[in-house]
Amino acid sequence: MTDVRSVLVVGATGVVGGLAAQLLADRGASLALAGRDPARLEDRSRRLNGCPVASFEAYDLERCTTLAPWAAGELGGLDAVVVTVGVAGFGPAKDVTNAAAEHLMTVNALAPMAVVRGALRVLRPAGTVAVVTGAIVDRPMRGTADYAAAKTALATWLRVARREQLGYGITVMDVRLPHLDTGFADRAVIGSAPAMAPGADPATEVDRLLVTPVLSPVLI
Ligand SMILES: NC(=O)c1ccc[n+]([C@@H]2O[C@H](COP(=O)([O-])OP(=O)(O)OC[C@H]3O[C@@H](n4cnc5c(N)ncnc54)[C@H](OP(=O)(O)O)[C@@H]3O)[C@@H](O)[C@H]2O)c1
Numbered sequence: 001m002t003d004v005r006s007v008l009v010v011g012a013t014g015v016v017g018g019l020a021a022q023l024l025a026d027r028g029a030s031l032a033l034a035g036r037d038p039a040r041l042e043d044r045s046r047r048l049n050g051c052p053v054a055s056f057e058a059y060d061l062e063r064c065t066t067l068a069p070w071a072a073g074e075l076g077g078l079d080a081v082v083v084t085v086g087v088a089g090f091g092p093a094k095d096v097t098n099a100a101a102e103h104l105m106t107v108n109a110l111a112p113m114a115v116v117r118g119a120l121r122v123l124r125p126a127g128t129v130a131v132v133t134g135a136i137v138d139r140p141m142r143g144t145a146d147y148a149a150a151k152t153a154l155a156t157w158l159r160v161a162r163r164e165q166l167g168y169g170i171t172v173m174d175v176r177l178p179h180l181d182t183g184f185a186d187r188a189v190i191g192s193a194p195a196m197a198p199g200a201d202p203a204t205e206v207d208r209l210l211v212t213p214v215l216s217p218v219l220i
Contacts, residue, residue, distance in 0.1 A: 004079045004215050008032045008071035010115050011084035013040040015182035019203055020082050023211040032071035058085055058111035068119035080128040080214050081119040083112045088184055090191030093145040100190035101146045108150035113157050123170055130173040130214045131158055143194050175210050
């Protein structure tokens with residue numbers, strides 16, 4: 001098992017990011033947090049021993065790429081980066097506006113890629129990046145073309161990055177969370193969600209699929 005000590009959580013103001021940060025801290029990790037809303041970030045930091053925080057907007061891709069180098073400086077090195085940024089969007093493909101489509105692709109694909117690009121430059125040997133995509137990559141539903149396409153683009157990018165990193169000992173994880181009861185669909189940038197079964201318990205799934213694998217990564 002790798003000794004994961006220093007972790008950056010990007011999207012720490014969200015439900016999944018907040019849970020991941022809390023669970024990682026509970027298991028002894030030193031954290032740096034990044035998120036969009038400075039006030040909510042400070043609040044999260046207060047609950048986690050005043051860990052360092054950085055705010056960012058997903059559209060600022062250059063800023064996204066600086067987050068891991070910033071965290072490495074704050075924590076004296078970096079073992080893992082967890083990326084949970086995302087936004088939902090719904091509607092038939094013919095009806096989704098181009099502005100919403102751009103938003104979905106930027107927040108769900110380009111921004112996480114930009115964060116990981118920065119991370120791969122600074123992670124310690126045997127480091128880990130874990131990026132949340134979603135079960136939608138395997139089972140895209142009607143009314144989710146732009147959201148599903150963005151997550152699938154991210155999944156493909158991560159797959160290639162994982163292969164590129166094989167010789168360097170860096171683990172690149174694509175975390176395909178199932179539908180969770182976080183209210184994520186209610187915060188959609190466009191449209192409303194199709195009828196869905198109740199989501200799974202967020203804390204259980206974030207622990208099982210994200211935090212535990214980050215703390216004990218398996219090189220593949
Ligand atoms: N919940 C589910 O059912 C589910 C299932 C599969 C995958 N996922 C994925 O899991 C991740 C987390 O979801 P969640 O349920 O925790 O949702 P959430 O609570 O809405 O968290 C989303 C996170 O993304 C951030 N974000 C959104 N737009 C941003 C922007 N323009 N710039 C910077 N940050 C931005 C949010 O920041 P703010 O706090 O400032 O809004 C928040 O930190 C997402 O990638 C989602 O696609 C969720």
